[in-house]
Amino acid sequence: MAGNYLTEMTDFTSDKRLAKENKIKQLLGKISLPWTITIGYLILILLLPITALITKSITLGFEEFWRIATSEVAMSAYEVSFLTALIAALINGVMGTLIAWVLVRYEFPGKKVIDAAVDLPFALPTSVAGLVLATVYSDKGWIGQLFAPLGIKIAFTRLGVFVAMLFISLPFIVRTLQPVLQEMESEVEEAALSLGASEWQTFWRVILPPLLPPILTGVALGFSRAVGEYGSVVIVSSGIPFQDLIAPVLVFQRLEQYDVAGATVIGTVLLIVSLVLLLLINLLQQWGRRYAVK
Amino acid sequence: MSIIINQVSKKFGDFQALDRINLEIKEGGLVALLGPSGSGKSTLLRAIAGLETPDTGSIIINGKDATHLDVAQRNIGFVFQHYALFKHLTIRQNIAFGLEIRKHPPKRIKQKVDELLALIQLEGLGNRYPAQLSGGQRQRVALARALAVEPGVLLLDEPFGALDAKVRKELRAWLRRLHDEVHVTSVFVTHDQEEAMEVADEIVVMNQGHIEQVGTPAEIYDHPATAFVMSFVGEVNILPGVAGLFCNLPTSQSHVYVRPHELDLLHHEHESSTPATVKRIIHLGREIQAELALPDDFVVFANLSREKFAELNLEAGQQVFVKPQNAKSFADLHRAVLS
Secondary structure, three states, X not given: OHHHHHHHHHHHHHHHHHHHHHHHHHHHHHOOHHHHHHHXXXXXXXXXXXXXXXXHHHOOOHHHXXXXXXXXXXXXXXXXXXXXXXXXXXXXXXXXXXXXXXXXXXXXXXXXXXXXXXXXXXXXXXXXXXXXXXXXXXOOOOOHHHHHHHOOOOOOOHHHHHHHHHHHHHHHHHHHHHHHHHHOOHHHXXXXXXXXXXXXXXXXXXXXXXXXXXXXXXXXHHHHHHHHOOHHHHHHOOOOOOOOOOHHHHHHHHHHOOOHHHHHHHHHHHHHHHHHHHHHHHHHHHHHOOOOOO | OOEEEEEEEEEEOOEEEEEEEEEEEOOOOEEEEEOOOOOOHHHHHHHHHOOOOOOEEEEEEOOEEOOOOOHHXXXXXXXXXXXXXXXXXXXXXXXXXXXXXXXXXXXXXXXHHHHHHHHOOOHHHOOOOHHHOOHHHHHHHHHHHHHXXXXXXXXXXXXXXXXXXXXXXXXXXXXXXXXXXXXXXXXXXEOOHHHHHHHOOEEEEEEOOEEEEEEOHHHHHHOXXXXXXXXXXXXXXXXXXXXXXXXXXXXXXXXXXXXXXHEEEEOOOOOOOEXXXXXXXXXXXXXXXXXXXXXXXXXXXXXXXXXXXXXXXOOOOOEEEEXXXXXXXXXXXXXXXXX
16 A cells, blocks of 8 residues: 555656656747747847947936936927827828728729828838928928918928928828728618617717727827927928927937937937837727727 | 508619519518519618618608608618627617617616517626627627617518528527517518528518519418519429420420429329439438439429338339429519529
8 A cells, every 4th residue: 555655656746747847848849949030139129229228328327317308408309299299190180080981981083092192101201201391381382382471481390390290190090090991881880870870970979989999099100100200300390499399300419419328318218208109009909909809 | 560662663873673663561560572682672671771762662651751761760670681780889788779869768778778688688798799799699689779769660681691500590480489579560681482481471572673472471382473483482393394294284385383392203104194214312301302304304303201202112213103283384484593
């Protein structure tokens, strides 16, 4: 009896050891070639430069960091950047939704061309976009000359920054919404109508609610793109502090003055805001999928 | 509520979906619009609902001309093939939708939704989203949502079309029972003749924008008015009316229609029988089907009960005599589908 018991015991421990070995093997198995390449690439391309930026700005010490980060010029540049980008993204939230709706629901000649043109801000080099906008919106440009007599200057003012941000953020909302609208069945609208809803009620209660998460996602994407925009804004604005100077241009100005520390601090602030935004976008997308659980 | 359809036509481009349709649907009936795809049955249903506007003619619902009324004003309930539930709303909110639009007090709405959840046997699932239910459950929710507003007419467009065979059968029986409880005038579209026979009190057989026949399932099956109805509803053998084949029929008619189970097989020649050779025996489970070659190589199928089959002791290659108990011919062959 006792002997049997003992062998059982040893069997048991060897089983345990085997299980442990298996677990280690499993873990090692997960570190496959694709995994290694993925992590290596991400570290090299994404994490390393970001870490370098943060380390550089940390070496300044908190007080110095805070002083530069909250200096008057920087604060005004954030305001121009974030506020203008927010307004541009919100306006495109409405206009982009309308454009996506028309592109999905309506048939008209030239639809394919317009659909392709929506991607123009993606495809165009940002400096070219800036050049185009500066030409059209300057005092003698096609649109600028209409506003000049009213005393409204667009190019080389904050309005110019705003126009550039409108231009650059539009495709994000349209392209986020289009697939969602295509998937939407028209039967759902007919169902609402058959239940006695007016067209207005159908829009507010049936069509819009499932569109809100993708609209917000598109707005957030467009906003973060507008905040990060540099190339077109630097051309279409004058870059004067407290007027139309945006944060990314401020970073570049600091670098031109060999103020690397100042540039890194403002860069870090922008980085943190971008990360928060990305997190927000992810949460929005999760929220949008909450009722799509299979 | 009764529905009267008066000379209704509808064209989509060059396609005549409905051609001067006249139809009366009695109050409290459960009517099937049966036909192949493109026969106009869905268009007719959508015209009754107000989801399509007829080019000509009028639609009278409960004695009132509804031809130019909006969907919302017709007091109908509509059930779609793919459920068309509101994905962002829970089951309870889906069912309550029509009541909320009508601004019923919240207490009444809650009570009504509870009643309907019990009726569709989904009491515990009210707070789920449509994506979390099976197809059959979703279609029941769609039905409850349509019934919540107590419509005068319930219209169902291929309501079981997207479901698998077993669920479809269960839901058919359930719809029949439900109608016997609720008694709302109901019209459903189907291309499945078995479904129409099982569920409906009355069947409207449609083909190419016309109504071929209106009748009870028994009338449609036993006394088909046209060649199309005979060939679309139930299995049928179609033979050229050559003199000598089934000679009890007038030979002037071009084709003869016989149901496979209305063919008698005999060992000996009989008055009005035709000699045939057994080509193949097919076991269908409940019945046995014999493939028979008639003179001039015409092929017919005869369905036999197992008992009859055992009694005849049939084998492939055997010589037998075929005698129709019931054969029909129609003057309107040009509209029949011969396939």
